[in-house]
Amino acid sequence: MPVLLDISDNVAVTSDHVRTLMYETVEDLEGAMFGRNRIKIDYFPDKYDRGGKIIDQDEFFAMFYRNLAADAIFGGKLDYAYRLLNKSLTLAPDYEPAINMQAVVLRKLGDLKSAEKLYRYGLEVADNKISLLSNYHFLLRLQGRTEQANRIKEQLLELDDQSPYAWYLQAVDAMSQQDYQSAKIYLNKFLKNTHYFHKAYYDLAKVQVKLGEHELAEKSLALALTYSSSNKDQNLYKAKMDWLTAYEYKD
Template sequence: MRLMLILFFSILLQACQATDKPQMPRPTLPQLNYAAELFDGGVPAPEDFYQLSAAQIKSLNEFVAQEHIASLPRYKQAYAYLKKRLVNFNFQGENYSATESLENNGGNCMALAMLTYAIAKEMDVEFRFQVMHTMPVLLDISDEIAVTSDHVRTFLYEASEDESVALFGRSRVQIDYFPDKYDRGGKLINQEEFLAMFYRNLAADAIFIGDLNYAFLLLNKSLKIAPYYEPAINMQAVVLRKLGDEESAEKLYRYGLEIAENKITLLSNYHFLLELDGRAEQADRIKQQLLALEDQSPYTWYLQALDAMSKQDYKSAKVYLNKFLQNTHYYHRAYYDLAKVQVILGEYQLAEESLALAMKYTERTQDRSLYQTKIDRLSNL
């Protein structure tokens, strides 16, 4: 479904100010050593993702020309078309282009967002994307891969002849194909960052099948469109490490740490690189930065905790779980994981308290039964 891959070496949207001092220029992407060879077809252009076929455009025009649709505002016409097309849609995990989504009547969340993008562009409807954070799903620790559920939802806006009317002052419709009670709204992103995200998703597909060369090329395209897009910076660094270009990978980690708002995964993967290279002192400094970092990222800390637990680094796991729960106190599974860590550390009373909180925040009878059983066992110790 709505899958976004991050490599698991450390699982892992003001007031005006006076500008007395000149602003420092932002860093630029470093020069990389690795050079991938293009193969037949190369990397798709952005328009390949959102350009509809002539037949699809004809079908769209015929739909909006219907009397009961033509009377609607343009943004509601677009919404009505999407709603009709999704009645029997196959919500599968494919990163289809807009054309492919319509042809196959299916696709994942990013494919559906791309379809919305294509329809909005064709109909000249103004739109924005918002990043949504959903609980990550851990697939395979041994393969050092995790999948997270970050996706986007789309807002379609009513047109305004007065350009001074801001978007938040206009009527709009919201399109989120996979809403979940654990979703956390993130930042609004522009079209460039959305396209960069789509290239990153394709790169994740390439990594899953072991085509690191193609993943490298896709991530190059992603960073060309949005050079400050942290997830692509991080993923490209991991790909470069796997390709043997550790020098370029380190350059990218350093660059990412200069410009990224969310530094957790960058620090974690940089720490892993330094450990592999035998630079224990530098690796420890990066690890201490990570442990001391205060960041309200919704779910990245939870991934860090899962990774630490897999490495039997239970003291770090406890730190990461507590950081996560400070900002996401309602996720019962994290309390259960914390209780497991506390038991290993000999903190039995704290483990009982964590399990009680896990029971408080779950609605499933099966979970409540599990947590009560664990509490009963601890009480008998």
Template sequence: MIVLGRYWQLKHYSILSLCLLLSSACTANAEKAYKSDFLPEFNHSLVQKNTSFNVPSIDSLSRLSDMQRQELQAFISKDDMKNLPNRLKVAHFINHKMVNFNYEGRNSTSSESWESKSGNCMALALLTYSIAKELDIYPVFQVVYASPVLTNISSDLLVTSDHVRTFLYDEKPSGHFLSGSTSTVIDYFPDRFDRTGAIVSLNEFLAMFYRNLAADALLLENYEHAFVLLKQGFTLAPEYEPLINMMAIVHRRLGDDVTAEKLYRYGLKIEPSSLTILSNYRLLLELQDRKQEAAQVDQQLIAIESSNPYRYYSLGIEALEFKDYDKTVIFLEKFIKSAPYFHQAYFALAKAELGLGNTKKAQRILKQAVELTDVPENKRYYLAKLNSLNNMLD
């Protein structure tokens, strides 16, 4: 396994709004009962005619320059490289090229990431894909659910993170991926709290980039631009749950609740247990004052056992922002059951228990947060809060 620098923290986009949730879960279902023929028609009238938006092609995103290809050939022709399998050449080149790589929350093209030695995780994975193509290597991508250590609130959006890791094969493996064939793994930033997820098809991996670009546009409230970027992603992966979910959000933000609901319902046919889609669908129902239906969705959210425990953390933080302390406790306790060493969850849970008036319980939970963190700044902050609680109980 090739492990790249731990100094990268944020991965590719997942956005949890304080009013909406944009999925970053990357589940790939081999067999789906609901085919793309049933995808609801988008409301193209929401985008002004004669408006031009930048929608890059896959070729422009992944293309390397002639000089970059020459640099790659010079590197793999070295005496210590030339006799290695091509998959190892790719891995060693990525490891070499990304020394002192500077994380920037920017969805760079492969060529830009190469030249600037900067970008986000998705940009680095795209660069790996580009180099693998140059050397006729077969890349396979697997979702890794990452702890949202850099959760960032901007406006009414909560940005969280997950990422992919790459398996490099000298030729397309026969049978099931990750078994039988020899591969080299590039894990860009491993963390002890990571949870591995599903294998992602190549088209879904490429569609992720359009999802990321659309997320950038959404953060800037450029909803029409997000619309056309997502539309391009659908040409690659019409059943990719995060695209469906985000397109529903864009329709709602542009005032078309009817199409948004059709998209949510379509997404739930594909993935009935999607915490992301259910959360957003619940919001739509609440905004329309359909309280009974919203309550039913709430029960579904609570009952689901997700393969990605960090979704519960995000839902718990969302509930905490709305001061819905009962739901905060439910979701954070479900999360802690799967990830018992994540100190941020204990701190959030303590705030919820305090909001419910359970001061002694909040005190006990906050003590656990203090014990779990090894970051001095966090420990001092938690201790200060704990002292305040102790004074309240004196």
């Protein structure tokens, strides 16, 4: 499963990789077959790893082209990113990350109609819909199509999806819109499956303060402190806890 590394400027940076199992081949009268002995190859093992689905060779190479496209997007080479994502989708037409990313590229290129068609296609074929719904909601809101955007938002709020990092983007967006109740829902969905991301507890504490839930905010800050490792972050969370305590004392 993807691991969230960082979020900035409404872009989530995640790490996902393929774990390979190599089996010993055994010869019998009918030819070669897989034996019981195997070796697991994992170049980036992590204590937060969770196994995902089994993928075939086409999806593996679709992931490769998607990664190249991500580099192209960060480098401002949108046309090149579009071509790389075309290659990815040629290999795996139902590969949701490439569908979503290509729709984002189309939006950035100004082709909003094609982007919307791609979002609709993705929602029909993909198992994981959160990123598609999130970015489709943004596209509709960008066009001033408030009623349709609200319907997509309702689907997001009701969605039970274990791909967590997109929930955090939704929360950041809701906070920027001062929609703190929705932000609280999104952050709790995110933390349900990504309990190690201390910054999310800090954001949850800020939301809870806005909603007047000061005791819950203190608990969230305590969790942020538990999962943080840098002195800078820990000092920030301690300072905010002291501020909350002083606020409650004055109140």
